[in-house]
Amino acid sequence: MSSIPRHCELLQDAGDAARLEMCVLASGSGGNCTIMRHGAFSMLMDAGLGPRTIARRLATARAGLNDLGAVVVTHLDQDHFRPTWVSALLRLQLPLFLHRWHDDDLARVPGSVRLRRAGLVTAFGDEPFEPVPGMTLHPIRLAHDQKGTCGFRVEAESDRLGYATDLGHVPQRLVTHFTDVELLAIESNYDPHLQRSSGRPIFLQRRIMGRAGHLSNEQAFAAVREILGRSERGNPRTVVLLHRSAQCNRPRLIHDMFAQDERLANRVVLAEQRRITQWLKCGHADSLTGNQLDFRF
Numbered sequence: 001m002s003s004i005p006r007h008c009e010l011l012q013d014a015g016d017a018a019r020l021e022m023c024v025l026a027s028g029s030g031g032n033c034t035i036m037r038h039g040a041f042s043m044l045m046d047a048g049l050g051p052r053t054i055a056r057r058l059a060t061a062r063a064g065l066n067d068l069g070a071v072v073v074t075h076l077d078q079d080h081f082r083p084t085w086v087s088a089l090l091r092l093q094l095p096l097f098l099h100r101w102h103d104d105d106l107a108r109v110p111g112s113v114r115l116r117r118a119g120l121v122t123a124f125g126d127e128p129f130e131p132v133p134g135m136t137l138h139p140i141r142l143a144h145d146q147k148g149t150c151g152f153r154v155e156a157e158s159d160r161l162g163y164a165t166d167l168g169h170v171p172q173r174l175v176t177h178f179t180d181v182e183l184l185a186i187e188s189n190y191d192p193h194l195q196r197s198s199g200r201p202i203f204l205q206r207r208i209m210g211r212a213g214h215l216s217n218e219q220a221f222a223a224v225r226e227i228l229g230r231s232e233r234g235n236p237r238t239v240v241l242l243h244r245s246a247q248c249n250r251p252r253l254i255h256d257m258f259a260q261d262e263r264l265a266n267r268v269v270l271a272e273q274r275r276i277t278q279w280l281k282c283g284h285a286d287s288l289t290g291n292q293l294d295f296r297f
Helices: 051-060 085-092 100-107 112-117 172-178 192-196 202-209 217-230 251-258
Strands: 021-026 033-038 041-045 068-072 096-099 121-124 129-132 135-142 149-156 159-164 183-187 238-242 268-270
Touching (some): 021 183, 021 238, 033 051, 085 112, 096 100, 121 129, 183 217, 217 251, 251 268
Parallel strands (some): 041 068, 096 121
Antiparallel strands (some): 135 149
């Protein structure tokens, strides 16, 4: 008998060609990590939980640390890259990719000099790069705090995936970057009313709700609708909402927001902090099982 929860079962058919797919292992202020794979090649997007925790969640998704070919980070806040990964990267001889924008931040991570000496650090720029064979990442720099963050359009053969979290606003170039992706993962962090009534210090509220903070539900909804309106063939077929605030957001508020557009009714997946999503494939929204896509969180 399988020990894998029903919501985590792989959506695959022996006769299917390999498709670009992702599984969100954790999403929220407590730590962020997503595995993406195409065929035999896999990578992590962010490593905001410790290696042991991520290994357990990978096992739940029928994968493992030894399956990985790279770790790519959006930025180096500790909820996106834990310093405990330095030793794990060295042990696994696993390369770390980060934007050169964040090179100085890596220098402040304890032990990171050992990664550089081992040749395991690659700083990318604004041009496409291939962290694992067959998977091309097109980075886009986005505003978040002082150094910013990176979003990515990920391409593998004809499949396209968009991934963006920790951004204070949605520039038009991001909409263009994500037009026609089949699978879209984007931040939906907070509800403005809950943020203002949270009791958090005013300076923190202003940082989060500013143009270099996080996306509100309304901003995420507007971005998804614009991307959907500009895309062909009904893309994106699946929308994954990331980095929900435990204090300043609620699943029901997200439901009510996205339910305003009937085109999105059966497309939305809400990523969780403590539970992985199922494997989500480009081009396979109609094949998804269970209740993950109809807002029964």
